[in-house]
Amino acid sequence: MxxxxxxxxxxxxxxxxxxxxxxxxxxxxxxxxxxxxxxxxxxxxxxxxxxxxxxxxxxxxxxxxxxxxxxxxxxxxxxxxxxxxxxxxxxxxxxxxxxxxxxxxxxxxxxxxxxxxxxxxxxxxxxxxxxxxxxxxxxxxxxxxxxxxxxxxxxxxxxxxxxxxxxxxxxxxxxxxxxxxELDMLQAHQNSSPLERLKxxxxxxxxxxxISTVHAVHVSDPVREYVVDLGRATREHPEITLGASPRAMLHVLRAAKARAALGGQEFVLPDDVAGVAHSVLSHRLMVDRRAALNGRDAGAILKEILLRLPVDPAAGRESARRAAGVR
CATH class of the missing domain: 3.40.50.300 (P-loop containing nucleotide triphosphate hydrolases)
Incomplete structure (x- = not known):
């Protein structure tokens, strides 16, 4: 497409x-x-x-x-x-x-x-x-x-x-x-819902x-390794009792490809992975009771993991080569 x-x-x-x-x-x-x-x-x-x-x-x-x-x-x-x-x-x-x-x-x-x-x-x-x-x-x-x-x-x-x-x-x-x-909503919805007029x-x-276009978005080996490292980091974190499943990591990759396509890219960057990580992973992670009592939640822990997780510079270089048509 x-x-x-x-x-x-x-x-x-x-x-x-x-x-x-x-x-x-x-x-x-x-x-x-x-x-x-x-x-x-x-x-x-x-x-x-x-x-x-x-x-x-x-x-x-x-x-x-x-x-x-x-x-x-x-x-x-x-x-x-x-x-x-x-x-x-x-x-x-x-x-x-x-x-x-x-x-x-x-x-x-x-x-x-x-x-x-x-x-x-x-x-x-x-x-x-x-x-x-x-x-x-x-x-x-x-x-x-x-x-x-x-x-x-x-x-x-x-x-x-x-x-x-x-x-x-x-x-x-x-x-x-x-x-x-909220003011715009009160104006637009006061007599009827805009949903009724939506075609x-x-x-x-x-x-x-x-969807086929999203499937065709390129994912380099370093980006795949970054996704795997992210999932393993959630499983090994001391404050998380249930980390990301293999299905969750597949969902991260698929969501990152869709994010890249919506951004006009033909390839996935680590930023795309990090950009979807919170919405894709936070509801799956279970935080242990002690951390929860201290006010820690999955979102905060995930943010820390992303900040500490090393990013291979080759991920960006390989994707740029792909965009330039160099295989």
């Missing part, structure tokens, strides 16, 4: 999202990065800051199939994946697909459902398929889960299992808008071409 066409399509998506969500340009860019990296996104924050609105806006900007699951304590796994029903007319069981069969699935307040129901998404998010009664049903491509959750200390929430958190490529917090953005700016065919 020509770089100009990719940049124009990416900017159209960002403009569509930023036209609805005021003052969250960085958050919108991260959401697009995860979409192009074929990952899944977890939006965590207190109620009312626009988590669901961001998910709905990104879904509407892409002309694909969209479904929404409202997670509640009584939701069953079959309510998510689908169920086999007996057809009396034919005397056979027929599979009725659940809401997970869509290009973009919005999971609203995912941590209000039990761990059993949350686990229904594990196979979907990792393998893009659903297994029911011994049969495998493939999901649409591209496929992305955009889930929102409230902080775990809020009433009626369940913590996401570690295996579930590890399948989300990135977690971001919306945060409150600044004063100017799709790309279709799924264009989105697949954009």
């Amino acid at each position: 020509p770089s100009g066409e990719f940049a124009a399509a990416a900017q159209a998506i960002l403009d569509a999202v930023n036209g609805v969500i005021d003052g969250k340009q960085e958050t919108a860019a991260t959401a697009l990065m995860v979409l192009l990296a074929q990952g899944h996104l977890l939006l965590e924050d207190v109620p009312g800051v626009g988590k669901t609105m961001l998910a709905k806006t990104l879904a509407r900007a892409v002309h694909g199939s969209v479904s929404r699951i409202q997670f509640t304590p009584d939701l069953l796994p079959s309510d998510v994946t689908g169920v086999s029903m007996y057809n009396q007319a034919t005397g056979t069981f027929e599979f009725r697909p659940g809401p997970v069969f869509a290009n973009l699935v919005i999971g609203d307040e995912i941590n209000r459902a039990s761990a059993k129901t949350q686990s229904a998404l594990l196979e979907c998010m990792e393998e893009n398929q659903v297994s029911v009664d011994g049969k495998i049903y493939l999901l649409s491509a591209p496929f992305m889960v955009l889930a929102t959750q409230n902080p775990v200390e809020m009433e009626g929430t369940f913590p996401l299992p570690e295996a579930q958190r590890d399948r989300f490529m990135a977690r971001i917090a919306m945060g409150y808008p600044d004063r100017a953005a 799709p700016v790309v279709d799924t065919a264009m989105l697949r071409r954009m």
Whole structure:
């Protein structure tokens, strides 16, 4: 895909999202990065800051199939994946697909459902398929889960299992808008929502071409070594009881490739890896109890690791040679 066409399509998506969500340009860019990296996104924050609105806006900007699951304590796994029903007319069981069969699935307040129901998404998010009664049903491509959750200390929430958190490529917090953005929001939303007027700016065919462009971004051996060293550093840190998994490091690399492509690069630099590390890794790391009591969190520890982790100068040189067409 020509770089100009990719940049124009990416900017159209960002403009569509930023036209609805005021003052969250960085958050919108991260959401697009995860979409192009074929990952899944977890939006965590207190109620009312626009988590669901961001998910709905990104879904509407892409002309694909969209479904929404409202997670509640009584939701069953079959309510998510689908169920086999007996057809009396034919005397056979027929599979009725659940809401997970869509290009973009919005999971609203995912941590209000039990761990059993949350686990229904594990196979979907990792393998893009659903297994029911011994049969495998493939999901649409591209496929992305955009889930929102409230902080775990809020009433009626369940913590996401570690295996579930590890399948989300990135977690971001919306945060409150600044004063100017909040004033703009009151003006734009006082009579109707801009979401109602939003039209799709790309279709799924264009989105697949954009994803292919991200796949083609070059990654040098020194950059791969930097990613591996980052993951190993989290596992060996004395204040971290659960470090980054191999899946997490693969997500870091994919996200870095998408970040590089959105920045107009044909190669990944260590800065791209460091730029995605917080959103991709912080929700997966478990800090030991003593460090947590001292006010240490995963984000602060990860920042220190990145500052101390040596960067091979060859990573930048090899990428520059690649950009110049020297192999």
